[in-house]
Amino acid sequence: MPLPDSSKLCVHTITTKPLPLETAIDAYRQIGINGITVWRQALEGRDPARTGHRIREAGLEIVSLCRGGFFPGPDQAARQVAIDDNLRAIDEAAELGAPLIVLVCGAVPGQPLVDSRQQIGDGIAAVLPHAAACGVKLGIEPLHPMYADSRSAINTMQQANDMCADLDSPYVGVVVDVYHLWWDPALETELQRCGQAGRIFAFHVCDWKTPTIDMLNDRGLMGKGCIPLAQIRSWVEAAGFDGFNEVEIFSDHHWARDQQTFLTEIKEAYLKYV
Amino acid sequence: MPLPDSSKLCVHTITTKPLPLETAIDAYRQIGINGITVWRQALEGRDPARTGHRIREAGLEIVSLCRGGFFPGPDQAARQVAIDDNLRAIDEAAELGAPLIVLVCGAVPGQPLVDSRQQIGDGIAAVLPHAAACGVKLGIEPLHPMYADSRSAINTMQQANDMCADLDSPYVGVVVDVYHLWWDPALETELQRCGQAGRIFAFHVCDWKTPTIDMLNDRGLMGKGCIPLAQIRSWVEAAGFDGFNEVEIFSDHHWARDQQTFLTEIKEAYLKYV
Numbered sequence: 001m002p003l004p005d006s007s008k009l010c011v012h013t014i015t016t017k018p019l020p021l022e023t024a025i026d027a028y029r030q031i032g033i034n035g036i037t038v039w040r041q042a043l044e045g046r047d048p049a050r051t052g053h054r055i056r057e058a059g060l061e062i063v064s065l066c067r068g069g070f071f072p073g074p075d076q077a078a079r080q081v082a083i084d085d086n087l088r089a090i091d092e093a094a095e096l097g098a099p100l101i102v103l104v105c106g107a108v109p110g111q112p113l114v115d116s117r118q119q120i121g122d123g124i125a126a127v128l129p130h131a132a133a134c135g136v137k138l139g140i141e142p143l144h145p146m147y148a149d150s151r152s153a154i155n156t157m158q159q160a161n162d163m164c165a166d167l168d169s170p171y172v173g174v175v176v177d178v179y180h181l182w183w184d185p186a187l188e189t190e191l192q193r194c195g196q197a198g199r200i201f202a203f204h205v206c207d208w209k210t211p212t213i214d215m216l217n218d219r220g221l222m223g224k225g226c227i228p229l230a231q232i233r234s235w236v237e238a239a240g241f242d243g244f245n246e247v248e249i250f251s252d253h254h255w256a257r258d259q260q261t262f263l264t265e266i267k268e269a270y271l272k273y274v
Numbered sequence: 275m276p277l278p279d280s281s282k283l284c285v286h287t288i289t290t291k292p293l294p295l296e297t298a299i300d301a302y303r304q305i306g307i308n309g310i311t312v313w314r315q316a317l318e319g320r321d322p323a324r325t326g327h328r329i330r331e332a333g334l335e336i337v338s339l340c341r342g343g344f345f346p347g348p349d350q351a352a353r354q355v356a357i358d359d360n361l362r363a364i365d366e367a368a369e370l371g372a373p374l375i376v377l378v379c380g381a382v383p384g385q386p387l388v389d390s391r392q393q394i395g396d397g398i399a400a401v402l403p404h405a406a407a408c409g410v411k412l413g414i415e416p417l418h419p420m421y422a423d424s425r426s427a428i429n430t431m432q433q434a435n436d437m438c439a440d441l442d443s444p445y446v447g448v449v450v451d452v453y454h455l456w457w458d459p460a461l462e463t464e465l466q467r468c469g470q471a472g473r474i475f476a477f478h479v480c481d482w483k484t485p486t487i488d489m490l491n492d493r494g495l496m497g498k499g500c501i502p503l504a505q506i507r508s509w510v511e512a513a514g515f516d517g518f519n520e521v522e523i524f525s526d527h528h529w530a531r532d533q534q535t536f537l538t539e540i541k542e543a544y545l546k547y548v
Binding site for chain 2: 150
């Protein structure tokens, strides 16, 4: 089923990285985008509470704050730095009025992935009481295995579901991003499992280009790659998710272009391919 | 347990791509390398039977021929082209005296991965009688999920094991490459499963660098990255594998260097880190 309209379209501020946050707010509204996910660097030098107010005044819904995580570290001191930073992110989210923080969980190159996963679990557990007290949910985002060296030791829905089951809190769930997960043969069944537990907290879309010339910043606009977007959205919705569809595109190519034109293309591609 | 010596060290001709095959043979022998895996492009313009004779005369064992596969295609004609090419590869392997062909199974961008896997299974089944008649084994190499768009729809040991179980032939097994598989939490158990079925046909090593600046040609020398090489080798050996440890490094950086120096470093890194 094609999307009937753009009412559930959300855009990440990183998608239009060249735009200052205030310009992005205006640009998103002008084009009829209803949701915004705010990246922490877009908040720099701004008061989160006033920024949140401004976003809501403009008629945009704040979907989440990106991003917390990066819990693993070579020693306890490094891991405490990460915990402290995540506590600050929870404060920022609460002030901003964001109901969710996206967690890129982290990994230390050369450290066994099982150790990193243990440290991720410990780190989330350490900040969870503060998140619950603030009413801010934490969304574990499984990252593509090509980021297992340094960005996340959680690389599949199954691993994210397992960690959520261990932590067993209504404040811990999963952020589903097609870019990271599209290739996984267990995706549909693990989405069902996640949905049954009420743990699909967010849904991110973009596309995987062939060829991909940069491992970080060459994501494609929806429809420009090989990801079965409509199929994965149907699985996510069948699992009970009814939130925003968030466009998160890191792209040196698109960042160098006119952002208003890019936003127009995003809306068209959203209606056609998501 | 560290490797006691370099008796099971094999090098892929692509690792020393700048060297013509004849130079590579001499260089490998000079440094005390016992095994060679021959890439088809290194055979170009040469008679496979005479080349095989020359390699054995030099005292090197031919471990495998790289590579067949790429079975999926948008239509039957394209898939038949792939089958015909794999039949030729089997002939080449038989003439060369290579007991194994490594299969990079293929994928068509935008085609559902389940369809590509069906076409891979059909393609292998189509060439299997000829492989068996020639005494040449076929090794399915699961590729990293970052290659799922265009190079292989088989991205985990589990998928390779499942396909081997379906095809159920002593001539079809798995090529284990640490670069593609190191991140997978199911790796150890799926290696055990593969070994119990007698299907670990080959073992490839290199390392995953942080950062990796090119998705294809920035593999690291063993010890220069995050892959737990000794641990994975211990799993492969515990599963019953006792063949060569094959060094397969695609690297623009190393290809630009003196290849004799590089081979010396390979041997040192092999004894220290594999």
